[in-house]
Amino acid sequence: MQNGMSLKQYLINQQRSGMDIAADLVDLICETAVTCKEITARIDRASLEGALGVAGSENVQGEEQKKLDIITNDVMYEHLSTTGLLAGMGSEEVDDPMMIPNQYPRGRYLIYFDPLDGSSNIDVNISVGTIFSIVEAPHGTDTPSPDDFHQSGTEQIAAGFCVYGPSTTLVLTVGNGVAMFTLDRSVGEFILVRDNVQIPEDTQEFAINMSNQRFWEPPVQKYIADCLAGETGPLGKRYNMRWVASMVAEVFRILTRGGIFLYPMDERIRDKGGKLRLMYEANPISFIVEQAGGASSTGRERIMEVEARALHQRVPVILGSKNEVEKVVEYHKGE
Numbered sequence: 001m002q003n004g005m006s007l008k009q010y011l012i013n014q015q016r017s018g019m020d021i022a023a024d025l026v027d028l029i030c031e032t033a034v035t036c037k038e039i040t041a042r043i044d045r046a047s048l049e050g051a052l053g054v055a056g057s058e059n060v061q062g063e064e065q066k067k068l069d070i071i072t073n074d075v076m077y078e079h080l081s082t083t084g085l086l087a088g089m090g091s092e093e094v095d096d097p098m099m100i101p102n103q104y105p106r107g108r109y110l111i112y113f114d115p116l117d118g119s120s121n122i123d124v125n126i127s128v129g130t131i132f133s134i135v136e137a138p139h140g141t142d143t144p145s146p147d148d149f150h151q152s153g154t155e156q157i158a159a160g161f162c163v164y165g166p167s168t169t170l171v172l173t174v175g176n177g178v179a180m181f182t183l184d185r186s187v188g189e190f191i192l193v194r195d196n197v198q199i200p201e202d203t204q205e206f207a208i209n210m211s212n213q214r215f216w217e218p219p220v221q222k223y224i225a226d227c228l229a230g231e232t233g234p235l236g237k238r239y240n241m242r243w244v245a246s247m248v249a250e251v252f253r254i255l256t257r258g259g260i261f262l263y264p265m266d267e268r269i270r271d272k273g274g275k276l277r278l279m280y281e282a283n284p285i286s287f288i289v290e291q292a293g294g295a296s297s298t299g300r301e302r303i304m305e306v307e308a309r310a311l312h313q314r315v316p317v318i319l320g321s322k323n324e325v326e327k328v329v330e331y332h333k334g335e
């Protein structure tokens, strides 16, 4: 570990610098990091233990669940339930909010998570990740109602994701910038590798699933067409494209070198509100992106201000380099 700062040391320093981070929140973030360490170990062994492939079930979205979707969800629920720090949990993989078993004490936070984002990539060995978002349970309850889980993105007090790639790296914000911690497997600690991460305000790289082009709304169709027009087009510059089909991998790249990620409204899923989920994908990622100087919008409103009405609510997502996101918002104003 040498001189590397651990995750807990970073959080203690945040407290010392005057950030209002309660001791039980520090503990919850550290315990969530422990689940990420177990998940990375399960992923490493998955092909050796017959844990790849489909589970034979569907999630609330009607999406086929992978065995690792279930395994990682159970890792997080079972570990975090015992901490005495939570009043409840919401997971992409479970239809209803999850309560804390009676044999364990309860705490004052709610956590939302996508335990394995990008799991369609797991069988082909492409980066996946865990996304989490933490809010205080409303009116201090430790027996939250389903409506108590409907918290807007601005209520978040911490958010993060762990990308399981060539390295296992945790990205975290507690509302005072964004930091990155790489797992040092030799000591089993997440070690600070970057602090005060800033997304470049401009970019020439977009990430979108082009195969859906014919289903997009006109503003996104026009924006992407203008990107593809290159130097002689309306945007006057050549664009590159990336699409990993794993949001955490796209966002990690954007945090590192800039870019814009779009999963826009699609005519096929308009009745569902979009593809990506607000509570445990769009909101936590938006908190991180905004804390890194970027922007995150549905195209028509700031994602973190979208009214939360359901645990598995879905939204269009356009996020990344601030000036590029603002361009796409302007295309929507012109519609």
Ligand code: P6P
Pocket: 117, 118, 119, 120, 209, 245, 246, 247, 248, 263, 276
């Ligand atoms: P598509 C993964 O399933 C996910 O939720 C995001 O991580 C990713 O950006 C998107 O869906 C990929 O969608 O249509 O390319 O499979």
